[in-house]
Amino acid sequence: MMPAAVMNGLMYGSIYALVALGLTLIYGVLHIINFAHGALLMLALYAAFFLYSILGIDPYLGILIVVPGSFIFGYVLYRFMIGKLAHGKDQNILLITLGLSIVFENMAMLFFSADQRTVNLSYSFETVDLGFVLLSIPKLISFFASLVICFLLWMLMSMTDLGKAIRAVAKERQGARLVGIDVDKIFAATYGIGIACLGAAGCLLLPIFYVDPYTGNLFVIIAFTIVVLGGMGSIVGALIGGFIIGITESVGGLILGESLGQIGISVIFILILMFRPNGLFGGKT
Amino acid sequence: MALLLDVKSISKSFGGLKAVSDASLSVDEGKIVSLIGPNGAGKTTLFAIISGFLGADSGRVFLNNENITGMKPHRICDKGMVRTFQITQPFASLSTLENIMVGAYKNTSLKAKAKQKATEVAELVGMTHLLNTEANSLTVAGRKRLELARALATDPKLLLLDEVMAGLNPSEIDEIVNIIKIIRDSGVTIFLIEHVMKAVVNLSDYSYVLNDGVLIAHGTPKQIANDPLVIEAYLGQGAAKAMTKNTPTKAKASKTSKKGGKS
Amino acid sequence: MGLLVLAIVLPLAIQNNFYLDVLTIIFFTAYLGQSWNILGGYAGQFSFGGVMFFGTGAYASTILWTTYGIPPIYGVFVAILAGAIVGLIVGYASFRYGLRGSYFALITLAFAEMLRIIANSVEFTGGGVGIFLNFEPSIMNLQFINARGFYYLSLGMVVISIIIAMWLERSRFGAQLIAIRENEDAAEALGINVLRSKILAIMIMGGMGGAAGTFYAQKYLYLDPPIAYSIALSVEMLLVTIVGGMGTVFGPLVGSFVLHIVTEVAKHLIESPGLSLIVYGFILILIIAYLPNGLIGLFKGLSGKRGK
Numbered sequence: 097m098m099p100a101a102v103m104n105g106l107m108y109g110s111i112y113a114l115v116a117l118g119l120t121l122i123y124g125v126l127h128i129i130n131f132a133h134g135a136l137l138m139l140a141l142y143a144a145f146f147l148y149s150i151l152g153i154d155p156y157l158g159i160l161i162v163v164p165g166s167f168i169f170g171y172v173l174y175r176f177m178i179g180k181l182a183h184g185k186d187q188n189i190l191l192i193t194l195g196l197s198i199v200f201e202n203m204a205m206l207f208f209s210a211d212q213r214t215v216n217l218s219y220s221f222e223t224v225d226l227g228f229v230l231l232s233i234p235k236l237i238s239f240f241a242s243l244v245i246c247f248l249l250w251m252l253m254s255m256t257d258l259g260k261a262i263r264a265v266a267k268e269r270q271g272a273r274l275v276g277i278d279v280d281k282i283f284a285a286t287y288g289i290g291i292a293c294l295g296a297a298g299c300l301l302l303p304i305f306y307v308d309p310y311t312g313n314l315f316v317i318i319a320f321t322i323v324v325l326g327g328m329g330s331i332v333g334a335l336i337g338g339f340i341i342g343i344t345e346s347v348g349g350l351i352l353g354e355s356l357g358q359i360g361i362s363v364i365f366i367l368i369l370m371f372r373p374n375g376l377f378g379g380k381t
Numbered sequence: 382m383a384l385l386l387d388v389k390s391i392s393k394s395f396g397g398l399k400a401v402s403d404a405s406l407s408v409d410e411g412k413i414v415s416l417i418g419p420n421g422a423g424k425t426t427l428f429a430i431i432s433g434f435l436g437a438d439s440g441r442v443f444l445n446n447e448n449i450t451g452m453k454p455h456r457i458c459d460k461g462m463v464r465t466f467q468i469t470q471p472f473a474s475l476s477t478l479e480n481i482m483v484g485a486y487k488n489t490s491l492k493a494k495a496k497q498k499a500t501e502v503a504e505l506v507g508m509t510h511l512l513n514t515e516a517n518s519l520t521v522a523g524r525k526r527l528e529l530a531r532a533l534a535t536d537p538k539l540l541l542l543d544e545v546m547a548g549l550n551p552s553e554i555d556e557i558v559n560i561i562k563i564i565r566d567s568g569v570t571i572f573l574i575e576h577v578m579k580a581v582v583n584l585s586d587y588s589y590v591l592n593d594g595v596l597i598a599h600g601t602p603k604q605i606a607n608d609p610l611v612i613e614a615y616l617g618q619g620a621a622k623a624m625t626k627n628t629p630t631k632a633k634a635s636k637t638s639k640k641g642g643k644s
Numbered sequence: 645m646g647l648l649v650l651a652i653v654l655p656l657a658i659q660n661n662f663y664l665d666v667l668t669i670i671f672f673t674a675y676l677g678q679s680w681n682i683l684g685g686y687a688g689q690f691s692f693g694g695v696m697f698f699g700t701g702a703y704a705s706t707i708l709w710t711t712y713g714i715p716p717i718y719g720v721f722v723a724i725l726a727g728a729i730v731g732l733i734v735g736y737a738s739f740r741y742g743l744r745g746s747y748f749a750l751i752t753l754a755f756a757e758m759l760r761i762i763a764n765s766v767e768f769t770g771g772g773v774g775i776f777l778n779f780e781p782s783i784m785n786l787q788f789i790n791a792r793g794f795y796y797l798s799l800g801m802v803v804i805s806i807i808i809a810m811w812l813e814r815s816r817f818g819a820q821l822i823a824i825r826e827n828e829d830a831a832e833a834l835g836i837n838v839l840r841s842k843i844l845a846i847m848i849m850g851g852m853g854g855a856a857g858t859f860y861a862q863k864y865l866y867l868d869p870p871i872a873y874s875i876a877l878s879v880e881m882l883l884v885t886i887v888g889g890m891g892t893v894f895g896p897l898v899g900s901f902v903l904h905i906v907t908e909v910a911k912h913l914i915e916s917p918g919l920s921l922i923v924y925g926f927i928l929i930l931i932i933a934y935l936p937n938g939l940i941g942l943f944k945g946l947s948g949k950r951g952k
Binding site: 129177180181187188190191192194195196197198199200201202203205206313316317320321353355356358359362363365366369370371373 | 690692737738741742743745746747749750751753754755757758761762764765772875879882886919921922924925926927928929932933936
């Protein structure tokens with residue numbers, strides 16, 4: 097059972113990594129803790145769901161629509177709401193993003209009802225036999241897709257002008273301003289990229305999971321645990337942390353049972369914050 | 382004269398950088414002692430270690446013959462030593478009175494008594510007219526004074542002042558110098574880090590000079606003003622030699638003209 | 645003072661149970677908000693997991709009653725103790741290791757979540773099924789036949805919470821908490837044992853939360869992990885306080901009144917459970933953005949009390 101659990105953990109872990117990537121990017125550049133991350137993932141899941149149920153677009157193709165859409169949504173959200181309203185104070189941003197998550201969650205409740213939604217694709221139940229474990233096709237697709245997206249993100253950050261500008265702002269805000277970078281726009285763009293990651297994660301997650309208005313809550317702690325485990329602001333950390341947590345969750349569920357298994361994540365979160373708050377790859381706070 | 386503060390062989394490194402090397406000094410009760418030196422000399426680091434905000438790699442600190450090395454700052458405050466901060470740390474949204482009361486509360490649990498003490502201390506430092514002003518709204522000079530008043534309200538035996546004059550104009554400096562003298566006269570021993578030479582010369586009974594983490598000289602202000610090592614520390618290598626070519630008075634004048642930012 | 649007399653006399657005039665019930669809930673939420681206020685408003689440490697004290701206290705007194713027959717009037721003290729102990733543990737784990745600001749908020753969330761999972765998985769809490777409580781009205785059981793009894797109980801609780809806040813405002817401990825909120829290092833330098841003060845504050849919050857748990861269980865007669873450790877309650881605690889005014893004596897009460905009135909109005913407009921919460925979310929955002937001192941801060945500003 098163990099190898100299957102580990103594989104399962106890896107599959108989910110790659111998607112968790114994608115979720116955490118957005119969060120760590122937002123923290124690394126904007127230095128804010130985006131409490132709305134879980135709720136925004138939930139919205140992405142719904143977006144993917146409705147693209148499929150109304151327009152018949154396969155979620156994996158839906159990425160092409162959801163990701164840009166998420167970027168724009170995130171950009172606008174930051175530019176005209178979060179950035180403006182927080183007046184720069186750390187605790188304010190936390191509360192504002194908390195407020196946003198409440199609004200999103202309950203709007204979803206209002207408009208989409210509390211029913212759990214899933215998608216059944218034509219290939220949802222097909223599997224690949226690896227010998228020691230059977231892997232469902234969607235899980236496999238999601239796994240590779242998220243790796244590809246992580247790689248694309250890495251390329252964006254290291255090779256494009258935008259990526260360089262973002263890294264400049266992350267390292268030295270004032271200096272970046274001095275060389276003519278529009279820091280406010282970069283902030284919004286970074287936030288947008290972070291949400292775009294959620295858009296992708298949502299499309300990849302929907303076929304192997306479900307969505308209801310409270311799905312976001314499940315992922316908040318997971319995402320934050322990965323980010324502190326990997327180190328706030330570290331992209332490599334988010335990736336590796338994602339896998340570690342995915343496997344922990346899976347193996348934990350195997351050993352401790354379905355309900356108690358979830359506790360592993362909270363415990364890891366607490367222990368990391370207490371004893372190694374910079375995480376595995378985190379530099380300065 | 383009793384030895385109030387005795388610092389023995391303190392060393393501290395940050396990574397590969399040795400911030401303080403084997404520094405030893407002492408402060409007699411009732412005196413004003415200053416710690417001077419160029420920027421980056423390690424003065425604030427030493428202060429932080431003495432007042433419990435930073436741990437030393439080696440060495441010990443004695444207050445009134447009691448070993449306070451490694452004690453947490455609030456316990457050191459209980460023992461009678463309190464410090465101010467170079468970059469002022471006011472309780473921003475509280476009034477001047479409320480700020481000082483926090484210090485006063487150390488020795489009483491009654492609000493009325495704390496208020497009374499705070500009012501008295503405020504008068505001593507000349508802040509009576511600012512009692513109801515929000516700390517945020519104070520000028521730099523006001524905040525420095527508040528920092529001083531707050532610390533004073535704890536009735537310390539030893540007051541550590543970290544560059545209390547930085548950012549003040551000459552007349553403000555004169556005022557603070559007077560206040561410090563009054564505080565000393567009321568029985569409080571004072572140990573201060575300072576850049577402003579005029580103040581150092583005016584106030585100190587004794588001075589220690591720190592450069593690159595090492596104590597290079599100590600003595601009365603007059604003694605260290607003429608110490609070639611000290612002159613070199615401030616003005617660069619060879620300056621002392623260059624100076625001896627000139628008259629002694631010129632050397633003194635050059636020394637007091639050095640003002641600085643952070644240590 | 646006059647308001648208090650009014651509040652005491654009110655149930656004699658109003659026979660309508662519905663209104664008494666609404667007021668009971670308002671007082672209850674204000675009480676919980678005040679507990680959050682002690683740590684969040686006065687000491688400046690924002691917690692997102694306040695419900696953990698509530699849930700633990702609720703389970704404590706409920707299990708003592710349903711399994712061991714100990715009446716809730718005694719059980720509530722155990723609940724208070726349980727809440728305080730949870731506060732001690734969480735406080736020590738967080739503050740001893742230097743967690744502040746957002747990190748502290750998140751770790752409290754993690755602790756609450758942890759407790760929920762445990763409650764869901766163990767036998768003696770009834771697991772996911774939960775515990776049903778009997779309705780046997782008596783003072784010993786902290787249960788009442790009519791709404792009036794619960795009304796007075798919640799009134800008493802909120803009055804006690806207000807007295808605690810008033811005590812903070814004029815005591816040394818309160819001044820120390822406020823100093824910690826404003827500047828921890830300076831507070832430490834001035835002789836305040838920051839760690840001990842923070843832990844004490846969270847223990848008070850915990851004890852208060854524990855009692856609230858007992859009250860809830862005895863009134864609503866059912867307890868399960870999602871109820872006992874619901875994030876919504878954690879949010880509501882901080883919301884009423886922030887809206888009313890953090891670090892003020894009457895902030896939580898004012899905030900509770902306003903939010904519940906908004907809820908009732910919203911319920912009349914649209915028959916939907918989610919709407920009032922959407923409004924809550926918006927209110928939180930707007931208050932943080934434009935009125936960070938809450939409604940009480942607004943009044944003070946208008947009446948010119950805060951002179952600059």
